[in-house]
Amino acid sequence: MSTIRWLLGRIILFFDWLTQPKKPAHSPEHQAELDVHTRHMSLYQYAACPFCVKTRRAIRRLGLNIELRDAKNDPSFRHELVQEGGKQQVPCLRIENEDGSITWMYESSDIIDYLQERFS
Numbered sequence: 077m078s079t080i081r082w083l084l085g086r087i088i089l090f091f092d093w094l095t096q097p098k099k100p101a102h103s104p105e106h107q108a109e110l111d112v113h114t115r116h117m118s119l120y121q122y123a124a125c126p127f128c129v130k131t132r133r134a135i136r137r138l139g140l141n142i143e144l145r146d147a148k149n150d151p152s153f154r155h156e157l158v159q160e161g162g163k164q165q166v167p168c169l170r171i172e173n174e175d176g177s178i179t180w181m182y183e184s185s186d187i188i189d190y191l192q193e194r195f196s
């Protein structure tokens with residue numbers, strides 16, 4: 077079973093690589109402005125999770141630089157996700173709000189909708 081899951085993961089990664097969406101050509105000024113906001117965000121994710129792939133593709137399509145945190149292979153990120161976010165589910169977008177509070181946003185569709193509304 078784990079071999080099949082591993083194989084499926086490689087296939088997903090291969091097709092993701094093969095059909096990678098293009099990054100938009102932002103001006104350096106606009107990119108810098110976006111970076112100011114996305115510096116306060118990080119995406120907890122697994123490399124080969126289809127929901128994470130979908131979310132990473134949306135991030136790329138929007139031309140955003142969001143730190144990726146591997147919650148499968150890095151125990152400290154996994155721990156943070158469960159302890160602070162509340163559950164071990166990826167993808168999860170961690171957002172540091174202006175008032176210092178933290179939002180842990182689960183569900184790939186909610187994350188993508190939020191990023192599109194905020195940045196497209």
Ligand SMILES: N[C@@H](CCC(=O)N[C@@H](CS)C(=O)NCC(=O)O)C(=O)O
Nearest residue numbers: 125126127164165166167183184185
């Ligand atoms: N409805 C969720 C599904 C996310 C999901 O099922 N993620 C899986 C990985 S593909 C997960 O986090 N499973 C828990 C685990 O592997 O520990 C979404 O769209 O984000």
